[in-house]
Amino acid sequence: MxxxxxNPKYWDxxxxxxxxxxxxxxxxxxxxAVFLLFLIYLNILILRLRFKHTTSFLFIDALLVxxxxxxxxxxxxxxxxxxxxxxxxxxxxxxxxxxxxITLFRFNDIALWLMVLFMALIxxxxxxxxxxxxxxxxxxxxxxxxLYHSERKHHNIIEEQNETTRIAVLTERDRIAQQLHDxxxxxxxxxxxxxxxxxxxxxxxxxxxxxxxxxxxxIENATSQLKNTVHNTKPLETYGLSxxxxxxxxxxxxxxxxxxxxxxxxxxxxxxxxxxxxKEALTNILKHAHATHVRVELxxxxxxxxxxxxxxxxxxxxxxxxxxGLTYMRNRIETLGGSLSIQTxxxxxxxxxxxxxxxxx
Amino acid sequence: MIFFEHALKxxxxxxxxxxxxxxIPISLAFIPQASADSVPMSFTMYGLFILFSAFLLTKQILDxxxxxxxIRIAAxxxxxxxxxxxxxxxxxxxLVIQNIIFIIMxxxxxxxxxMHIGLLALTYMIxxxxxxxxxxxWHMLFKSYATSVAVFSVAANVIAIIGGLTLPLxxxxxxxxxxxxxxxxxxxxxxxxxxxxxxxxxxxxxxxxVLGFAIIFxxxxxxxxxx
Numbered sequence: 001m002x003x004x005x006x007n008p009k010y011w012d013x014x015x016x017x018x019x020x021x022x023x024x025x026x027x028x029x030x031x032x033a034v035f036l037l038f039l040i041y042l043n044i045l046i047l048r049l050r051f052k053h054t055t056s057f058l059f060i061d062a063l064l065v066x067x068x069x070x071x072x073x074x075x076x077x078x079x080x081x082x083x084x085x086x087x088x089x090x091x092x093x094x095x096x097x098x099x100x101x102i103t104l105f106r107f108n109d110i111a112l113w114l115m116v117l118f119m120a121l122i123x124x125x126x127x128x129x130x131x132x133x134x135x136x137x138x139x140x141x142x143x144x145x146x147l148y149h150s151e152r153k154h155h156n157i158i159e160e161q162n163e164t165t166r167i168a169v170l171t172e173r174d175r176i177a178q179q180l181h182d183x184x185x186x187x188x189x190x191x192x193x194x195x196x197x198x199x200x201x202x203x204x205x206x207x208x209x210x211x212x213x214x215x216x217x218x219i220e221n222a223t224s225q226l227k228n229t230v231h232n233t234k235p236l237e238t239y240g241l242s243x244x245x246x247x248x249x250x251x252x253x254x255x256x257x258x259x260x261x262x263x264x265x266x267x268x269x270x271x272x273x274x275x276x277x278x279k280e281a282l283t284n285i286l287k288h289a290h291a292t293h294v295r296v297e298l299x300x301x302x303x304x305x306x307x308x309x310x311x312x313x314x315x316x317x318x319x320x321x322x323x324x325g326l327t328y329m330r331n332r333i334e335t336l337g338g339s340l341s342i343q344t345x346x347x348x349x350x351x352x353x354x355x356x357x358x359x360x361x
Numbered sequence: 362m363i364f365f366e367h368a369l370k371x372x373x374x375x376x377x378x379x380x381x382x383x384x385i386p387i388s389l390a391f392i393p394q395a396s397a398d399s400v401p402m403s404f405t406m407y408g409l410f411i412l413f414s415a416f417l418l419t420k421q422i423l424d425x426x427x428x429x430x431x432i433r434i435a436a437x438x439x440x441x442x443x444x445x446x447x448x449x450x451x452x453x454x455x456l457v458i459q460n461i462i463f464i465i466m467x468x469x470x471x472x473x474x475x476m477h478i479g480l481l482a483l484t485y486m487i488x489x490x491x492x493x494x495x496x497x498x499w500h501m502l503f504k505s506y507a508t509s510v511a512v513f514s515v516a517a518n519v520i521a522i523i524g525g526l527t528l529p530l531x532x533x534x535x536x537x538x539x540x541x542x543x544x545x546x547x548x549x550x551x552x553x554x555x556x557x558x559x560x561x562x563x564x565x566x567x568x569x570x571v572l573g574f575a576i577i578f579x580x581x582x583x584x585x586x587x588x
Contacts, residue, residue, distance in 0.1 A: 039573035
C-alpha cells in the first residue's frame with residue numbers, strides 16, 4: 001500500500017477517477033446511447049493510460065469528444081481528461097486547443113472552469129513530484145554505481161597486494177638460492193672432489209695428507225660462508241611473529257600469551273594488521289582498563305586467524321560509538337574481509353579479531 | 362493453451378465448487394416474478410450468482426499472487442498475457458456451461474414468457490465476461506483473500522440491489538436509478554428488461570455498455586502485480 005501512494009502513476013489513476021466521477025455527477029448521462037458513448041471514451045482513456053502513447057494521439061481523442069458533443073453537449077467535460085493527459089505528457093501548449101473549444105462552447109460554465117483549474121493544479125503538482133522523484137532515483141542509482149566501482153577497486157587493490165607479496169617472496173628466494181650457489185656451492189664442490197680423490201688414493205693403499213687437508217679447508221670455508229650468507233640474508237628489522245611477540249614482552253602488563261596452529265606460515269601482509277590491533281588493544285588496556293591480568297591468544301586454522309585479547313580490568317558498557325582507535329582498528333580488519341567483535345561480562349572484556357585466510361596461504 | 366487446460370483442471374478438481382456452480386442455477390430458475398407483467402426475478406438474480414461464481418473462480422489468480430506463483434511464472438519465458446488469457450478463458454467456459462444449464466432450465470419453466478433465447482444467452486455471456494473482469498480487478502486491489510471476500514460480499518449485494526439484480530428496476534426510486542447508471546449491473550438488468558419488452562435495439566446498447574465496462578475492468582485488472 002505504501003508503494004502505491006509513493007508512485008505518481010497511481011495518483012494519475014486516482015485523479016482521473018475523481019475527475020470522471022465529478023463529470024458523471026455534473027453531466028448525468030442517463031440515456032443509454034449517451035452513456036455508451038461516454039463509456040467508449042473512458043475505454044480509450046484507459047488504453048492511453050495503460051499503454052505508451054504519442055501525445056498527438058490525444059488530438060484524435062479531442063476530436064472524438066467534439067463529435068460526441070454535437071450529439072450531447074455536456075460531453076465537452078470529457079475534454080478535461082484529454083487536457084490532463086496532455087499536461088502529464090508535458091505538452092502544455094497542446095492543451096490550448098481543448099481550452100479554445102471549451103471557451104467557444106461553454107464559456108459561462110463555472111463548474112467546468114473550476115474543474116479545469118483543479119486539473120491544471122494537480123497535473124502540475126504530480127509532474128513536479130515525478131521530476132523530483134526521478135532526480136532522486138538517478139542520484140541513488142549513481143551512488144549504487146560508484147559503490148560498486150569502489151568495491152571492485154578495493155578488491156583489485158587487495159589482489160594486487162597479495163600478488164606483490166608473492167612476487168617479493170619469490171624474488172627473495174631466488175636471491176638466496178643464487179647466493180648459496182655462488183658462495184657456498186663452489187667451496188662444497190671443491191671439498192667433495194678432494195674427498196673423492198683421497199678416497200681413491202686410500203683404495204690403492206696410498207696416502208696423501210694434502211688432499212685431505214685441502215678438503216677440510218674447503219669445508220671450513222663453506223661453513224664460514226654459510227654463516228656469512230645467513231647473517232647477510234637475515235633482515236635487520238624484525239617483522240611478523242617476532243614483532244608481535246616483542247610487543248607482548250615489552251608491555252608492562254602481566255600478559256599470558258598462547259599461540260597455536262602454523263602461525264609462521266601466515267601471509268606476511270596480515271602481520272601489520274595483527275600487530276596494529278595488538279598495539280592498539282594493549283594501549284587501551286593500559287590507558288583505560290587498569291587490568292591486573294591480560295590474556296593474548298593467537299590461533300590459526302586452515303581458513304582463519306583469530307586474535308583474542310582478554311582483560312579483567314575496568315569494564316565499561318559497550319556503546320555504539322567507539323573511539324577513533326577502535327574504529328580505525330575495525331576498518332583495517334574489515335579491509336581484509338575480517339571482523340572485530342567485543343564481548344563483555346562482569347569480570348572480562350574480550351576483543352576478538354577474526355580474519356579469513358581466503359585460501360592464499 | 363497450457364494455462365487454459367491447467368486452470369480448467371484446477372477448477373474442476375474442486376468438486377464441491379463445480380457441483381454448486383452447476384446445480385444452483387437449476388434452483389435459481391424457480392424464483393417467481395415480482396408482478397405478473399415483469400421479468401421473472403430468476404433472470405436477474407441469476408446475474409448475482411454469475412458475479413459470485415466469477416469471484417470464486419478468479420480467486421485462483423489472487424492465490425497465485427499471494428503464493429508468489431506469479432513471480433515464478435514471470436521468471437519463465439511465458440508471457441503474462443498467456444497466463445491471464447488462459448485463465449480467464451477457462452473461467453468463461455465454466456460460466457458459459459453454467460449459463461446454458463440455467464437457460465435450458467428457465468426456458469422449460471418459463472415457457473409461457475416469450476423472450477429471445479439467443480439474445481438472453483448473449484446477455485449472460487457478456488455479463489459473465491464482465492463478472493470475470495470485474496472480479497479480476499477486485500482481487501487486484503487486495504493482498505489477502507479474507508479481506509477481498511469480506512468486502513466483496515457487502516459490495517456485491519449493494520451493487521446487486523442498486524443495479525436491479527435483486528429488485529426489479531421499476532421498483533427503484535429515481536434518485537437511485539440516477540446513481541445506478543454508473544454500475545454495470547444496472548445495464549445488465551436494463552438489457553434483460555429490454556429483451557423482455559422486445560426492445561432489442563435498447564438491449565444491444567445496454568449489452569455494449571456492459572461490454573464497455575468489462576473492457577475497462579480488464580484494462581485495469583490485467584496489470585501484473587509481482588509484489
